Structure formats: C-alpha cells, structure tokens
Amino acid sequence: MITNRTILVTIMHSNNETGVIQPIEDIAEICHKHGVLCHTDASQSVGKVPIDVRELGVDFLTIAGHKLYAPKGIGALYTRNGIAIEPLVHGAGHELGRRAGTENVIFDVALGKACEVAKKGLQNHTIKVLADYFYAGLQDIFGNRIKLNGDWERRLPNTLNISFIGYEGSKLLVLLGEDFAASTGSACHSGVVTISPILKAMNVPYEIARGAVRFSLGKYTTKEELDIVLKRLKDIHLKSIENSDEII
Numbered sequence: 001m002i003t004n005r006t007i008l009v010t011i012m013h014s015n016n017e018t019g020v021i022q023p024i025e026d027i028a029e030i031c032h033k034h035g036v037l038c039h040t041d042a043s044q045s046v047g048k049v050p051i052d053v054r055e056l057g058v059d060f061l062t063i064a065g066h067k068l069y070a071p072k073g074i075g076a077l078y079t080r081n082g083i084a085i086e087p088l089v090h091g092a093g094h095e096l097g098r099r100a101g102t103e104n105v106i107f108d109v110a111l112g113k114a115c116e117v118a119k120k121g122l123q124n125h126t127i128k129v130l131a132d133y134f135y136a137g138l139q140d141i142f143g144n145r146i147k148l149n150g151d152w153e154r155r156l157p158n159t160l161n162i163s164f165i166g167y168e169g170s171k172l173l174v175l176l177g178e179d180f181a182a183s184t185g186s187a188c189h190s191g192v193v194t195i196s197p198i199l200k201a202m203n204v205p206y207e208i209a210r211g212a213v214r215f216s217l218g219k220y221t222t223k224e225e226l227d228i229v230l231k232r233l234k235d236i237h238l239k240s241i242e243n244s245d246e247i248i
Helices: 024-033 105-121 126-145 169-176 197-201 223-242
Strands: 008-012 037-041 060-064 075-079 146-148 159-164 187-189 192-194 212-216
Touching (some): 008 024, 024 037, 126 146, 126 159, 126 223, 169 212, 169 223
Parallel strands (some): 008 037, 037 060
Antiparallel strands (some): 060 075, 146 159, 159 212, 187 192
C-alpha cells in the first residue's frame, strides 16, 4: 500500500477491540526500506506489556495516560532523534517548540509516576491468570457456543473479545445489568445489527460477529467479581435454553 506519496504509516501496537498485538517491528522495517516514517499508537499496550521504542524501531509512539491509571487528559508522544515535525500549536517554545501553551506539570508528573508503577507491575501476571480463569469459566458454561476473536498467544493479557454464538452482544450486556461495564463491537439501528469493522476486516462471519463482547480486566479486578459475571451469564444462558429461544 506504500506509494511515492506516502510519508507516514501509523498502526496500533495492539488492537483496541481484540487486544491482538501487531507486528510493529516488521512494519517499521518495511517502512524504513521505503524511506517512510512509522508511528504506532501504544495507548492500549503501555503498562500491560513491555514496550521499547528501540526494539520496535518506530519513529513515533503515543501514550494515553488514563490507560495506565494516570489522570485523564495527559499523554505523551515519543519522537525519534533527528525528526522535525510541524508544531501542533504555534506561538511559543513550550514542549521543545512543538506545542505552545503552559505545560500541565501536575499531570506530567502523574503520568511519569503512573509509568513507574506500571513498569514494576509488568512482572505480575495476576491479570492474565484471571483472564484465563474467566475464559475457562465461559467455556464451561457455553461450550462451543463461544469463540475467541483474535490470537490467543499474541495479545494483551487483560483483553478478551468473545463472540457468544446465537446471542446479540448489546442485548447480552443489557441483561447483565447496569453495574457491569463492557463493550460490544456492534450497534443496532432500526432492527439491523451493524457489526464491528474490525471483526468484519478479520472475516469473522456475521452470525458470530454480532454476538461479540469485549471484556477488559484491570489491576483492581477480582476473582469474586468475575465469578459474579460468570454466574449471571450462566443464568442468562440456562434461561435461553429453557425457553428454546435465542436472544436476537
């Protein structure tokens, strides 16, 4: 897809719906062979998996603070030495001349501290253990009526994109209750379910994609909370079987 007009390629480090980690090192190498700069949005990944800009070989990398428990409204852009970019806001020399305006020092410090804390926690595999436990619980309840969307190995430890076959993801969330927060990659308009463009690009069949739900675990998620969700899902599934009725 690179042409003589291409100046920049930008790819997520990990997909925000499936958690699948992209081959950024290979992409950056291809870009540089063609004299093109490479950017990756690592917002989903930083704080969950090790990130090293030198190993990735990228020219730019972005971070969103709230994804690793810093305050909302702070982020960071890594720029490789030797690259000059147009200022976002002209008029002053703040942030190395890239963005005029008074710097938010408190949030800057908060982001730095959040990164320090996250780095220490990278060796803690509790979230992955809980995610694996949750997925095993779903398999016990639904059997072959669930499908993991995306790669099992090359993904973020906290993200599970699960299709509930025979169900519609958004209606399933409603039945789970308002005290439960997850997201679907589909939307219903005038009785027609529009599936996630991500799952569509992955060639996930419509009947499977329509039942997709993304579960994201955090460092405060507990096994007890997951057990509550599993219990609710089991009750919903058993009721569906008893009524011989699919949620559509």
